[in-house]
Amino acid sequence: MPLHEKELLDALSSTRILTSMITPAVLISACGTLIxxxxxxxxxxxxxxxxxxxxxxxxxxxxxxxxxxRLAYIRAQLWRQRIRTILIQRALAALYTATALFVASSLAIAFNVAFGGPETSWIPTAIALLGGLFLFAASALLLYESRYNLTFINSHIDFIAFLEENCRKTGEDEQQKQ
Known part of the structure; x- marks a missing residue:
């Protein structure tokens, strides 16, 4: 049923719209920080x-x-970096999707408060929940990537120890030849 002009102005000037939109705004901010x-x-x-x-x-x-x-070490590290890049790109895609869904849920809340009713109140919630799932997926990817990065750091430390040990041996061998 069409709204009359006064009803439309009352619906749009309601403070309920702004207060209802605050929760998705906080989630949008969280996504922005993670991005x-x-x-x-x-x-x-x-x-x-x-x-x-x-x-x-x-x-x-x-x-x-x-x-x-050194070349073998770098080949292995490049492979690890490629996997990390894929994980980070997927996490970013999930974060951007979550942000878009939270913005959409915020707008859906505004439209529902202004024009909808109890029969459409589930729509903003469903959109926000979908955004939450994407935020969760991004967090899981970033957690896995950070653990995967640990393998890179540990192998880097191991290679440095290899170089130190072998350079020391090479130096000792040269001293013995003299």
Missing amino acids: FSTSGRLGRLFDRVNSMKSEVEGILAGHFTFHEE
Whole structure:
């Protein structure tokens, strides 16, 4: 049934609309914070891949010792970085989707308060719940990525220990030859 002009103005000027829209706004803010930090992770990943490219160039130019070991190590690290990139990209996609759904739920709340009734009140809730599922999926992906990053860090530490030990042995061997 069509609303009369006065009813329309009363519906739109209701403070219930704004107060109802606050919860999705908080979730939108949470998604924004996660998007910001996840984008930073992706940037650091890009920087690390660029530094590994420089390492490969240095190895191929003969600037480093243990050529084969270094190349094998870098190949393994590049594979790990590729997987991390995929995980972060999927998390970002889920975060953007969650943000869009929370915005949609906020708008659906406003429309429902202004024009809807009890029979349509489930729509904003369903949209917000779907947004919550995407936020959960993004969080799970980021948790897995952070644990996966630990394997990268541990292998990096192990390789540094390998270099230190073998450089020390190489130095001792050269001293014995003299």
